Amino acid sequence: MNERIARAAARYFAGEATPEDMAMLTAWLEENTENAREFAGMADIEFAVRPPFDPEGIDTDAALGRTISVMHKEERKSRRVRFIRILEHAAAVLFLPLALLSAYLLSDKMEQDESATAWQTVTTPFRTNTCLELPDGSKVWLNGGSTIRYPLSFGKDGRSVSLTGEAYFEVESDKSHPFIVQTRNVKVTATGTAFNVDAFRNDDIVSVTMVRGVVDIDMKGKTLRMSPGDRVSFNQRVNTYSITRSDPEKWCAWRNGRIIFENDRLDYVFHRLGQLYNVEFTVCDPSVDKYVYHAVFTDETLPEILDMLSISAPIRYEITKSDSPDPAAPKQHIRVYGK
């Protein structure tokens, strides 16, 4: 490219090209494709130095919000169709719209109430899970048998929710207003990140699994900063904790109705199944505990899972009805024996 061409091109990009400039450029561009490529490279630089619009005037966050709301609207439409199909398979799913409906009615009622802080509580029945959006746009997937409580609008001093059970959080980024998840003994503080909290009512152990970003965690005064792939388990009874590194997918798979066991000891397997299906397991033969199990379950019922377990692991089981007077207590009791 000689200097005359370069100047003509510069004038073209500045919108000041003369007919002679255009004729000269056209002739040069038609010569060969290499010239056209060079011209395209000049365009890249020209538009980087002098962008067509003010880059600061393009609001990516707002556009993403608009786009996602279009996606949600479309997905809600298609979900309605899919929902009818699921109904044929699992009666338990019936509870999902009930949970959503009660949340909706509750929120309707609370919006009329003009008290300082109106709170919303959402509880999911066992073996269902639900996804909800918090006032700041953060998303929560609530596992079965879990309860989350949050204000209808977050105040100036932060975003705080309380949780019993298990939930997966995708927190909207906002550095000046930390997002806080409070369980009975553990507090997780995040700004913009994704993580899973497992804090069931009857468990001694609260676990937090990091998927993305950074969170600070406070366990009765013991503090810790976590990064992606970290899983912290805090024993509330003896106030000790342990950190392991693992694939976060395993711990968040429940959002898609899956349960993943990967080299997990049977005592953990029974513990997890107990959480998810609200049953109580008693292992009557301690040698069974140490057996390591590997499986992925998707939407299976508990009897199906137990049957599979007793085929591939050296166990047999017995189901009895629980006679506990506590209505929240597990309804079934399962005794596990070695073969």
Next chain:
Amino acid sequence: MKETITLADLRKGGHETFSRLFILHYRDLVLYAGRYLPDQEACEDIVQDIFLKIWHLRDKLDIAVPLRSYLVGAVKNRCLNEIKHRKLTSDTTIEFLSWMSARTEEETVLYSELGERLHAALGKVPPPCREAFEMNRFKRMKYQEIADMLGVSKRTVESRIGKTLAILRVELKDFLMILLLFSGIPLW
């Protein structure tokens, strides 16, 4: 270097990966569309629409290249179609616009990509030299105007800009060749 997101990542990662992809490229793509269409709102609509299409068709599409390349190509085609459809400009202009996109999507450099390089490279230039260069390149001031404004001789301005170019040449390598030719600034 920006992260690369593929279709396989999007299929696996769902909404979260979609958001990352969007945040990564949205502004660049709107500015890229702006090369063809002068209307920011129309550009934003086109880019949003393309993101939605990718999301809906993620299981059906077969794209082996990074999604960035696919997006650049899609925006380009949509804009060129839009111009032809709306009969916004003359055939000559359309011809020029096609030339402007003569390079492959992989080669096309977007706003933030060159912006970062240029900014980083300029950071290594001594402030007085940088000032003169920016007045010339970004504010489009002539050497004499810059000299008058700074109260120095025209020769000093030329030598400062020359020094800037020498540093940029090392820092920007392949881009610089075009930049130098393009700017028409005499090299000494």
